[in-house]
Each structure stands twice: as structure tokens, then as C-alpha cells.
Amino acid sequence: xxxxxxxxxxxxxxxxxxxxxxxxxxxxxxxxxxxxxxxxxxxxxxxxxxxxxxxxxxxxxxxxxxxxxxxxxxxxxxxxxxxxxxxxxxxxxxxxxxxxxxxxxxxxxxxxxxxxxxxxxxxxxxxxxxxxxxxxxxxxxxxxxxxxxxxxxxxxxxxxxxxxxxxxxxxxxxxxxxxxxxxxxxxxxxxxxxxxxxxxxxxxxxxxxxxxxxxxxxxxxxxxxxxxxxxxxxxxxxxxxxxxxxxxxxxxxxxxxxxxxxxxxxxxxxxxxxxxxxxxxxxxxxxxxxxxxxxxxxxxxxxxxxxxxxxxxxxxxxxxxxxxxxxxxxxxxxxxxxxxxxxxxxxxxxxxxx
Amino acid sequence: xxxxxxxxxxxxxxxxxxxxxxxxxxxxxxxxxxxxxxxxxxxxxxxxxxxxxxxxxxxxxxxxxxxxxxxxxxxxxxxxxxxxxxxxxxxxxxxxxxxxxxxxxxxxxxxxxxxxxxxxxxxxxxxxxxxxxxxxxxxxxxxxxxxxxxxxxxxxxxxxxxxxxxxxxxxxxxxxxxxxxxxxxxxxxxxxxxxxxxxxxxxxxxxxxxxxxxxxxxxxxxxxxxxxxxxxxxxxxxxxxxxxxxxxxxxxxxxxxxxxxxx
Numbered sequence: 278x279x280x281x282x283x284x285x286x287x288x289x290x291x292x293x294x295x296x297x298x299x300x301x302x303x304x305x306x307x308x309x310x311x312x313x314x315x316x317x318x319x320x321x322x323x324x325x326x327x328x329x330x331x332x333x334x335x336x337x338x339x340x341x342x343x344x345x346x347x348x349x350x351x352x353x354x355x356x357x358x359x360x361x362x363x364x365x366x367x368x369x370x371x372x373x374x375x376x377x378x379x380x381x382x383x384x385x386x387x388x389x390x391x392x393x394x395x396x397x398x399x400x401x402x403x404x405x406x407x408x409x410x411x412x413x414x415x416x417x418x419x420x421x422x423x424x425x426x427x428x429x430x431x432x433x434x435x436x437x438x439x440x441x442x443x444x445x446x447x448x449x450x451x452x453x454x455x456x457x458x459x460x461x462x463x464x465x466x467x468x469x470x471x472x473x474x475x476x477x478x479x480x481x482x483x484x485x486x487x488x489x490x491x492x493x494x495x496x497x498x499x500x501x502x503x504x505x506x507x508x509x510x511x512x513x514x515x516x517x518x519x520x521x522x523x524x525x526x527x528x529x530x531x532x533x534x535x536x537x538x539x540x541x542x543x544x545x546x547x548x549x550x551x552x553x554x555x556x557x558x559x560x561x562x563x564x565x566x567x568x569x570x571x572x573x574x575x576x577x578x579x580x581x582x583x584x585x586x587x588x589x590x591x592x593x594x595x596x597x598x599x600x601x602x603x604x605x606x607x608x609x610x611x612x613x614x615x616x617x618x619x620x621x622x623x624x625x626x627x628x629x630x631x
Numbered sequence: 632x633x634x635x636x637x638x639x640x641x642x643x644x645x646x647x648x649x650x651x652x653x654x655x656x657x658x659x660x661x662x663x664x665x666x667x668x669x670x671x672x673x674x675x676x677x678x679x680x681x682x683x684x685x686x687x688x689x690x691x692x693x694x695x696x697x698x699x700x701x702x703x704x705x706x707x708x709x710x711x712x713x714x715x716x717x718x719x720x721x722x723x724x725x726x727x728x729x730x731x732x733x734x735x736x737x738x739x740x741x742x743x744x745x746x747x748x749x750x751x752x753x754x755x756x757x758x759x760x761x762x763x764x765x766x767x768x769x770x771x772x773x774x775x776x777x778x779x780x781x782x783x784x785x786x787x788x789x790x791x792x793x794x795x796x797x798x799x800x801x802x803x804x805x806x807x808x809x810x811x812x813x814x815x816x817x818x819x820x821x822x823x824x825x826x827x828x829x830x831x832x833x834x835x836x837x838x839x840x841x842x843x844x845x846x847x848x849x850x851x852x853x854x855x856x857x858x859x860x861x862x863x864x865x866x867x868x869x870x871x872x873x874x875x876x877x878x879x880x881x882x883x884x885x886x887x888x889x890x891x892x893x894x
Contacts, residue, residue, distance in 0.1 A: 481730075495706055
């Protein structure tokens with residue numbers, strides 16, 4: 278349990294079950310959301326775009342974290358489900374004229390069913406074998422995207438509409454941001470709730486010790502498959518948000534590299550941590566910006582002249598991502614979420630930390 | 632005399648050519664403490680695994696409360712009324728002690744993932760109800776002070792106790808304890824023995840236990856079965872079992888004369 282301030286006692290079981298351990302942590306989060314709501318007043322379009330990216334990437338990473346971090350399964354086909362959600366939402370809107378705001382959750386549910394199908398092998402496979410099975414899901418779906426022109430628009434891609442609500446079009450970064458913020462909060466609260474209730478515990482039990490989980494009455498096949506479905510639900514919602522943000526969805530975005538990026542987010546953020554997923558996503562979205570900034574600083578300098586990196590920023594970026602993953606695995610295998618906890622503990626106990 | 636709650640009828644278990652169990656029959660009566668003893672590799676844990684569903688007997692039948700459970704999946708046996716602990720610790724290491732024990736309530740809870748995600752529709756109420764039951768177990772096993780600690784960080788003796796708590800949380804009518812006292816010091820053993828007796832007498836659970844500590848086994852068991860090389864050697868009250876010449880030789884180091892005992 279997090280360090281509770283002296284005198285902060287729980288007097289009911291309900292108070293002991295809350296998502297936020299103390300009143301202050303709840304206030305801090307609400308304040309954070311309030312500040313975010315005011316962000317469009319201060320930040321420009323580009324920065325808002327980054328925040329939107331962090332939002333839907335965070336949702337997708339959270340989905341993968343439920344699968345990888347909480348259930349201990351593995352998937353290297355997450356981007357394919359993300360893409361499926363994007364296409365499905367666009368398709369539902371165009372074909373059945375369902376309002377986009379409803380298409381997004383529906384896309385999540387639809388993707389969950391697709392995830393359920395591809396998750397069936399997960400009931401029996403573990404570790405590397407499952408990794409290969411999910412790799413198959415990645416390629417099958419990618420191939421499906423390229424061929425099913427009615428669904429995806431084929432190689433040309435598919436145009437999507439922006440969200441329209443009460444006559445307002447959320448087609449600019451400043452406005453669409455609120456849609457993403459809303460879904461991000463809902464999806465994260467739902468995940469936090471899941472993890473403090475029966476089925477969430479069952480997922481963690483399957484990860485930590487599947488033999489004794491079975492003896493406790495947990496159906497391993499059911500929960501392993503369920504975890505896949507839930508993770509796809511998150512990927513679907515995130516994909517739909519992505520689609521309605523870019524207003525154009527094309528096949529080639531959802532490749533295996535993208536899947537691996539999601540894995541990187543989850544590892545960097547912290548396996549088995551809800552908030553870590555958001556931190557990992559933020560890290561992965563902001564790091565290239567940081568690298569860009571550094572590269573701009575270096576451009577023309579003596580390092581640039583000797584190494585000639587000026588034009589190969591993307592190359593530098595990939596290297597930075599790789600280096601970040603390695604460094605995290607070595608120095609902080611529990612991810613940013615864990616580091617954050619330690620920083621908090623440090624200040625709480627300062628200067629008597631021992 | 633109480634009727635049998637668990638019956639094993641001619642249970643044999645083979646792994647390829649290895650015979651782990653050969654035609655073992657026994658029954659456990661309701662509300663008794665029944666111990667299985669025997670040397671290493673005698674098939675004690677295999678027998679318990681046949682009861683808990685980890686293994687499926689190659690031949691024979693296991694029935695619980697008159698119902699054939701030989702082919703029932705392991706995960707369905709919690710709901711039937713069988714709980715167990717493991718010989719090697721099998722806690723959910725990253726979960727808190729409290730959450731570990733809450734997992735034991737799994738089959739008694741109803742809220743699925745949808746209600747769980749929304750934390751609505753009775754999910755919270757159910758959670759609180761079961762929390763109450765779990766706290767009672769925590770009080771009983773005296774682990775209040777580690778309630779919120781991650782299970783993986785606890786000392787060995789405490790972990791054993793948490794594992795027992797988790798098995799008790801299943802609310803089983805038959806609880807299988809695989810070496811509950813292995814690796815414990817004298818004081819911890821005494822505590823554990825007292826918990827087992829309380830479980831039996833106050834919580835009304837039937838106990839099927841594997842244990843190597845002869846002192847404890849003979850003190851608290853109502854009946855004892857001895858396994859050797861996968862076969863049943865003898866079954867009876869502690870006094871009867873102790874009187875058996877082969878048991879005397881194996882466990883008490885007694886020299887039973889020069890002539891070999893017929894197997």
C-alpha cells in the first residue's frame with residue numbers, strides 16, 4: 278500500500294477499496310484534469326496534437342498492459358486490433374450513419390469480439406508460442422485490411438468523419454482533445470475498477486500462479502481469452518479515436534513495428550500498472566520530440582559535422598527508442614510508474630527516509 | 632461414526648511407465664483430520680493432486696460427498712467444496728495478502744468483468760461483503776499486521792499462513808493441506824497445529840493433510856494413512872498405525888528383527 282500520512286485511518290472497508298489512496302491524491306488528479314481542460318487556451322495546435330496522441334496511445338497501451346502486465350500473456354499483434362478499431366468505427370459511421378461518438382465504443386466492442394477469436398489459442402498457449410500465434414493475428418489482420426476494400430478502402434485507405442455533437446464539430450485539435458480526454462478518463466477508470474474487483478484479481482492470479490489460481494476456482498482458459506478480448510476492446514476504442522482524429526485511416530500504419538511500440542510503452546511505463554500505461558505512452562510520444570529538439574540543437578555543431586546526423590533524425594529516433602527500452606529493462610524494470618512511486622515516497626519521508 | 636466425505640476407490644496413477652499410485656483406496660470421514668504420511672516419493676502429493684484435480688487418475692474413482700469427481704476440472708472443485716494449499720508456496724506474489732485471500736472468494740462472487748469495470752450493479756456491495764468474511768479469516772490466522780503487504784515480501788512462515796488463509800477463504804468443506812508445517816520452526820509449527828485443530832473443530836472443516844512431522848501428525852490426526860512406493864501400507868488411528876512393524880521401522884528407526892517384512 279502507498280504510504281499513508283499519519284492519522285489517515287480507514288474506518289470502513291469501502292474507504293479501503295478506493296482507487297485513490299488518499300483524499301489528496303484524488304484532489305491532485307481532479308486538479309490535473311482541470312488543468313488539462315484549460316490546456317487548449319494555452320497550448321498551440323501542435324502541442325494539443327501531442328496530447329491527443331498521448332490520450333489514445335495511452336488507452337491502447339492500457340489494453341496491452343491488461344493483457345501483458347496483468348494477465349501475463351503476450352501479444353505482438355496489438356496494432357492490428359488498433360487498426361481494426363479505426364476501420365470499424367469509420368465503416369459503421371459511413372454504412373449505418375451511426376453518430377461517430379457512438380461508433381467509437383461500438384468499434385471497441387466489435388474489436389473485442391475479433392480479439393476474442395484470435396485470443397482462443399491464448400487459452401492453451403503460453404510464452405513464446407503465444408507470441409507466434411499473436412504474430413499470426415497481426416499478419417492475418419494486416420492482410421485482411423489490404424484486401425477487404427469494402428471495409429478499409431484497400432490500399433487507398435478510408436476517409437473518416439470527425440465527431441459531431443449537438444451541432445458542434447470536433448474537428449480541430451483544440452476541440453477534439455476533449456473527446457479524447459473523456460474517453461481516456463473513462464477507459465482508465467474502468468481499468469482501475471476492474472483491477473479492484475473479482476475478475477481483475479482473477480487475471481492477476483492467472484499471471485502470478487496459474488496452478489493455484491485454478492484451485493481457487495478460476496477458469497484459466499476463460500480468463501486468458503477474456504483478457505485478450507478486453508485488451509482488444511481498448512485497442513479498438515483507441516484506434517477509433519485515432520481514426521476520427523486523422524480523418525483518414527490507411528492500412529500501412531498498423532504494422533508490426535507499431536505493435537512493438539505498444540509493447541515498448543507498456544514496458545517503459547510499467548508492467549501491471551494502470552497509470553504506467555499512460556506514462557509509457559506519454560514517454561513514447563514525447564521522446565521523439567525531445568530527440569528532435571536535441572537534434573536541432575546539435576544541427577550544424579561539431580558532432581553533426583563529424584557524425585553527419587543532420588538529415589537522419591528518424592534514425593536517431595529509432596535508436597533512442599531502442600536505447601530507452603534497454604536502459605529501462607536494466608535500471609527500472611518496473612517502469613516509470615514504479616519510479617514515480619519512489620519519488621513520491623522520497624518526498625513523503627524526507628529527510629528521514631530510513 | 633460420521634459418513635465418508637471423500638472416497639478414493641482403487642486409484643492408480645501412471646506417468647508413462649512410472650507408477651505413482653497403485654490401487655489406493657481410502658476414505659476420509661466428515662469432520663475428521665486425516666493425514667497421509669510416507670517417505671519421499673511415496674505418492675502422497677500425487678494422491679492429493681488426484682483429489683484437487685491437478686492430476687486425473689489413470690484408473691479408479693474419486694468421489695466427494697457421494698458425487699464422482701474423478702473427471703471434474705480442477706477449477707470447478709472449489710465450488711464443489713474442496714480447497715487446498717501447496718507444498719511449495721503458491722501465493723500470488725505481487726498481490727497484497729488481502730487480495731490473495733480475496734481470490735479465494737472467487738467462486739462465491741458473481742460480479743463479472745463488466746460489473747467490475749463499472750463498479751456498479753452490486754459489484755461494490757459484494758466486494759464489501761466478502762471483505763468482511765476475509766477479515767474474519769485474517770483475524771483467525773493472526774495476519775492483520777501484514778494485510779496490505781505484497782505476499783511475495785513476507786517471511787516463509789507467514790506465507791504459509793497466508794496460503795492457508797486463502798484456502799480457508801474458499802469456504803471448503805474439505806481442505807487439503809500439503810505439508811503445512813514444512814520448513815517451520817517449533818513455534819510456527821505449534822501455531823499451525825493449533826490453526827488446523829481450530830479449523831477442524833470450530834470451522835467444521837474436514838482436513839486431509841500431508842505432513843512429515845510425526846509428532847504433529849500423531850497428536851492431531853484422527854486417522855492416518857501410510858503410503859509407500861505408491862501403495863497403501865496401512866490406515867487407521869495413530870496408535871494402530873504406529874503399531875505397524877513397517878511403519879515402526881521406517882519412522883521410528885526400530886530394528887524389527889532380521890527377517891524381512893513381507894511387503
